[in-house]
Structure formats: C-alpha cells, structure tokens
Amino acid sequence: MSETLVITGARLLGAESADIIVEDGVIAEIGTGLSRVGARVIDADGLVALPGLVDLHTHLREPGYEASETILTGTKAAASGGYTAVFAMPNTSPVADTAGVVEQELALGEAAGYATVQPIGAVTVGQKGERLAELGAMAASRAQVRVFSDDGFCVSDPLIMRRALEYVKSFDGVIAQHAQDPRLTEGAQMNEGTVSAELGLAGWPAVAEESIIARDVLLAEHVGSRLHVCHLSTAGSVDIIRWAKKRGIPVTAEVTPHHLLLTEELVRGYDARYKVNPPLRREEDVLAVREGLADGTIDIVATDHAPHPSEHKACEWQAAANGMVGLESALRVVHQSMVQTGLIGWTDVARVMSSAPARIGRLAGHGTPLEAGRPAHIALYDPSVAGVFTEADLHGRSVNSPYLGRDLPGRVQFTLHGGVLTVDDGAVVAQLRTADASSERGEAK
Amino acid sequence: MRHLLDTRTLDRATALRILDIAEDMSDTQSREIKKLPTLRGKTVVNLFFEDSTRTRISFEAAAKRLSADVINFAAKGSSVSKGESLKDTAQTLQAMGADAVVIRHPASGAPQTLATSGWISAGVVNAGDGTHEHPTQALLDAFTIRKRRFGDDSRGRDLRGVRVVIVGDVLHSRVARSNVWLLTTLGADVTLVSPPTLVPQNVSLWPVRVLYDLDQALAEEPDAVMMLRIQLERMNAAYFPTEREYSRRWGLDAVRVNALPGGSIVMHPGPMNRGLEISSDAADSERSTVLEQVTNGVSVRMAVLYLLLAGERDDERGGDL
8 A cells, every 4th residue: 555665874763873664554663774675765964763643632614614624624734743643532523422423523534644533522412502412323433423512612501511421431432622711712812811912802811721731631630531621822821731630630631832832922023824723822831831741641642733814914903813723833942942941852753642542532543652663643853953934834724823924844855654654855745655554544544 | 214004113213203393283273374385296195094084184174284185085894804905095095196095994903914015105194093003093192192292392302201101992083002002102101001811912112101090090180181082883892791880990081181180181083972981071171182182183294294195204213113
C-alpha cells in the first residue's frame, strides 16, 4: 500500500540518532546503518522523530460549514503540522449527534487520507443541553465514538452532565467538557480584568470556567466516571485539576497552544484574530498553564483548531467569530513556549501531543511508541530552524491564525500517516501515494 | 491629528491644543455670522450605527459652521448582526470621497477597526463606541470645567488640583472611561462613585479612587459632580434592586445638591432621567452646566474637525491620536 522508506539519522524523541525502516505502513525496523534495496532514503539528519501527533480537539467544519474548512483541507492542515490523527468536534451542521453523521465524517476522513479522523459525538441532541444524544449508537457505530462533547457550549445543567458521565461508562467513553457557565458569560467578549475594564468589552471571568470544572470533578468523583476538561485557560483551573488528581478523581485536562503563548494584551488593537473562546488570559495564567502542563496536571495540548472565513474576522470585535486555526502551528508554538523555555523535553512533547491524547480518546494504533511493529505514524521535525509564520504556512481553507507575522521556531519536515508521506520535505503532498487510505484504519483499530 | 479614537492615548499637549482651539471656535460663535470658511470643500460623514440625535446634530453643527459638506448616514440595524457591513459601508464612503468619518457604533472598538483596517483613508472620529470611549464628550466636559473655573483666562491651563466626582453606571459608560483618562491626564483628581455592581471588576490600573458611598464623596466638597445616565434595563439584569433604591443611594437629590459648596458644578452628558440619577433641583440649579456642555460640545467638535481636516494630517507623532 505504501512505498518502503529508509529514514536515516533521525533523533528519536530528540535523543539518540537512529534509522527507521517503514514498510507496508508499519515501522519494520529501528537501528543503525539500516538500508533496503530499492527503498527511498529520507535524510533525517538532525530532525527530531516524534510519533505522529494526535489532536483531541479539532473543528473540521464538515458537514455544513465547508466555506471554513472541509475534512480534506483540515486534514491537510493537520498533516502539515505533524498530525496523523484528529478528533473532530461535533458542532457541524447537522450536529454530529447521530451514528449517521459520525459515520459520514469517518468515511470522508478515510477518503481524504491525510490523517485519521476520529469523530467526537455530541453529548446532547443538537448540542442544546437538554436531552442526551444517542451516545450508545455513536459508540457502536463504525466510527466507534468514545469522546463526547458539546464543545462550543457547556453542558451546564448539572443533572444532564451527571447522567452523561454515568452513561458513557458502559463503553469506556469520556465526556469532554467545554467549561463555561453560560449565565456568567452572557455577551462575554474577552477575559474579565484590567484590559476588559479599559476596552469596554464585556468580561468572561475566570470563575465561569473554574466553577464548572470544580462542579464537574466532584460529579466525576461521585459517579466514578472519566471527565476530560477542554481548553483549560486559567491559573485557578490548574489548581482545581491538581487538587482533583491528588484526590484520585479520573480527570484529564487539555490546554491549547494559544493559551500557552498569547495573553489578553493582544486584544488591545481590537484585531479579531485574537478573539477566541475561552479568551486569551493574563500573563499569570499563561505561566500557570505552562507549569501545569510541565508537571502533568494538564495531560495534553489540543489545538482547538477553529477555522473561520475572513468575513467573520474582518469586522468589529463584537461581531467577529471566536476561534483560531492551530493545527499548522501547534508543534512550533509548543516548541517555543515549553521546550525552548526548558519546561519540557521532546519525550514530554510526544506524550502531551501524541500518546496521551490517543489514550484519552481510546484511539488504538495512534500515539504508539516509535518501535518496530507499530503503525508508521511519524512526524520529523527540524528544531534548528526558525522563521516568520506566514499564510504560506497555512494549509487549511482559512487563515485566521494569531501567529501570522510572528517568529516561531522549527518546521515539520516530513509526516508519515500509516507509512504514507503526507508531508514531504516540508511540503504537503498534493496527491497521496496510496490507492486506498481506508485500509490503514483497519490496522489502527 | 490623523484620527481621534480615544482619550486613553491622548497626551496632555494634544488635549490642551484641542481645548485651546475650541476656545477660538467658541469666540467665533458669539459673532453675528457664525460660519467660517475653513473646511470648504471637505466632506464629513456622520456614520451613526446607533441612535443619538444630540451627538449627531452637535457634529453636524460643528461641521457646517466650518463650511464642510455633511452627509448623515444612519446605519442603525445594519451593524453587529451583519458583521461585514462595517467594511462595506466604509468602502462605500471611501468611494464617495469622505474626508472625515464621525462614527457612533454599539460595538466597542469599531472606530479603531475602521481606522486601522485599511478600508478607508478618511480621518476617523469616535463619537461613542459601545462601552469603550466617547472622547469628544470628555473633551467638552473638560472644556466646561475649565471655562467655569478660569473663564476668559482658560487658554493653556490644565485641570491640576480640580477634584471631580463621577457618579453612576461606570461599567457601561463610555463617557466615564473617556473622562477618567482625559481628566487625569489634565491633572484632575477623579473619584468614581458607583454601586459595586456597576464598576468594572478590576479597575486597579485606573488612576482614580472608587467609592460606593455618594455622601462620603460629596462631603469632600468636590469641584465638579458629573452624573451619568442610568439605563433602566440595568435593573432587570440585577445590577440594583429598584429604581427607588438607586435614586436614594446614588441620585443627586435636592438635599445633596444644596449641601455642595458654593463653586461646585453639576454636570450631566444628557439625556437626563430627572428624578432618577438627578433631581430637577440639581438639573436646573445655577450649578448645572448641562446646557453649557451642549454649547461647548459644538466648539470642541469644531476644534477636532479642524485639526483632523485643516491641520497637518500627520502631526509630530506621525500617527493616530
């Protein structure tokens, strides 16, 4: 199904140099001085080899919002960022709240081939927070949904949240909560604090996130269910998760790249590229989420890749849509905010951006160690380069990146999805060299 | 001066320059023929995405007295819900050759977006944006305070040592924000008095004092008391229990106004809710500057339009005010 590749001189998780042979979509051998007759040789001297990245929080917009992104364009963006699997959030149109929609997304992902697309199901019908969606049907469908979320909206009704947590236990599911008290954030436009006071923008207070997380970890403890907290953004949230983990509550948490790097000060120009939900927070919060990620309180980095067409951003702040694209830049931002600051190493990067998200989402065949016999999902990253992030670095349909014009380190040089090169020497491959990408999934599950 | 977007970034020298030119404009307004030829051939567009007859006619009068052509563009209802319309409207005005755009918009930051988007080359004057700023209101308030205090000797003077109390819904008030920055830049000592629910959650970086007790603030004998308009819908959002309680605790009633020292003035940006935040005794007293504020508003707006359109387009700072 795919060509045989000999990757030479790659630094495994940034450490010792080794050669990797990829054959039939799997890692056939890792060692030194390896070769294969007739195989293509990829010179990876100096490149960091990471397991293909896994994003637990992506908005692919299809079906329904194809002007922003499609599963094909979104997975190209993913590949360019070193991702080989993305979890697709269900706020599509129709909402992914039935087996039919999640199976359609799965099929579109298989057809695209640039990355494995694992649908996330909605918790409630239409994400309205009123009645549970058919979680069991989605779990039993060909999409094998294990993560459920009303992301974009909070499951704010405590009883619905309790029932959802309980219900998904029967198939080892997890509820990924968008923690935002709706009443405390009515009309909210940015983080509530000194900057919102000056700009006259309605505040999104930290307590609106923290109070929901506090409630949910207690609910998870009470019913003994897994809880995952989406895009945690405040210092107080880190404290609550730390407390909950110490107490043995089965909670996991994610932080976005933008909350690791950017602060609310950027809102001052009313440039809607910086409008996102949860909003950019204070410097103290940025430092706290970095520390939380470094010490394991926060389990993963997830992009919350949220494409929007330019007309939803080139307007008044209040009228603009929330969200930023992030797949293409995530690894570089983590490199800058976490690795270059000395907080974590490449082994940790592999954990927080690949193995842990795959484990939380119960996605077999992804986030596996770089060792013989494993599926060949590999990202080869050049940490030695740096450059200004431009629109040429974006490969999805939308360009609402907050990093345009910023210096970011590194570059994804190659991405292999099931042994197939999706990024070749820094460029997204236009035509994948595989006739049937769907066979890859058979191995993965 | 390229644009006037806020008072937060307005420096003292520029603020005084505007106020002093407004003095000159004010002098011309006592002549028999009020009209000056200064902006002949220039086009000023009043782009109002929100109803405000007072502010619009004040800008209109200011532009007309400088002989500019005025186009009133009432764009209410076509703003926030349709996103892109600000861009389309701006490009339309650009195509028509607007030299200055005076914009009133319900979204905070819309004038800045307009000025920095590249959609338009006209100078932009913020005539009130959401709950952000209303710089010409603050300028006319500062002008009024200065005029009452120094009379014909106002030119060149700042407000050092002047004690101003601003009372009411600071949270939702662009007038309060613009006054906080401008008055303190000019050296005034500003105290905000508000129910705790109606002051932003974190004003620790504002160069002001916040009190919750109006009587305590008035006991300090301030030079000016500025009452903000309270909007009754705030009551339904639980900012305060009843109109009556608000009026009793934060309203400028007859007893409070009569207890003020001789020279203190009472200000209100209008329109007033008589009997709510301000009593008729206060509004109609000798202390009240409400009508002077309206008159001075025209002079201040003449000064702003003059600096935008007749002055050098790029001043020494080379950019946005």
